[in-house]
Amino acid sequence: MELRPGLKDVRRPAALMYAYIGLSLLRGLRTEEARALRWVHVDLDGDPAARPPVPPHIAVWRSVRPHGETKTDRSRRTLALPAAAVHALRTWSGLQAGERLAAGDGWQDTGLVFTTHLGAALDAGNVRKMFKRVCTAAGAGDAWTPRELRTSFVSLMSHRGVSIEEIARLVGHASTRTTEVVYRRELRPVITTGAQIVDELFGPGTV
Numbered sequence: 001m002e003l004r005p006g007l008k009d010v011r012r013p014a015a016l017m018y019a020y021i022g023l024s025l026l027r028g029l030r031t032e033e034a035r036a037l038r039w040v041h042v043d044l045d046g047d048p049a050a051r052p053p054v055p056p057h058i059a060v061w062r063s064v065r066p067h068g069e070t071k072t073d074r075s076r077r078t079l080a081l082p083a084a085a086v087h088a089l090r091t092w093s094g095l096q097a098g099e100r101l102a103a104g105d106g107w108q109d110t111g112l113v114f115t116t117h118l119g120a121a122l123d124a125g126n127v128r129k130m131f132k133r134v135c136t137a138a139g140a141g142d143a144w145t146p147r148e149l150r151t152s153f154v155s156l157m158s159h160r161g162v163s164i165e166e167i168a169r170l171v172g173h174a175s176t177r178t179t180e181v182v183y184r185r186e187l188r189p190v191i192t193t194g195a196q197i198v199d200e201l202f203g204p205g206t207v
Contacts, residue, residue, distance in 0.1 A: 028153035
């Protein structure tokens, strides 16, 4: 699914899902983490003057689980944001600010990034329905689920040669074992790399 940076005068659902899909696909968030993300944990500017520079980032410290707890202790992580995700979140932030003004006293000040037009939290059903509409409109069919954005992130990282240890850290797994079990199909290129290198070095029948 292509992420187009030139979103202007778009309808609300498109801008909302542009930001949600961009963040989930490009940073590998769990759906429960994305829906619980608050603006206070989002820094779209960073601090380029710091030494070392601090990039734009999000603090994934909450989920929709009871008491806001993340799935594991290692799920609490701070992730730098790529430019596409920063742009998507800025676009959505501006539209959401307009909704806040239009709602007046009817606005629910949850502080959440992804909300209804009155500021309330989105439930899993809301996200699934909007995501299916986006996939259908993009010609990808309606069988995809929001969770597959995280799966795709792991696959992309693995395809580019990112180590399983680093992937586990990025997605907030307690151990690499979890990553291997849950995403074994996506990690296949990394797992087979050793055999490919040995073949290149020694060739068949040389050992």
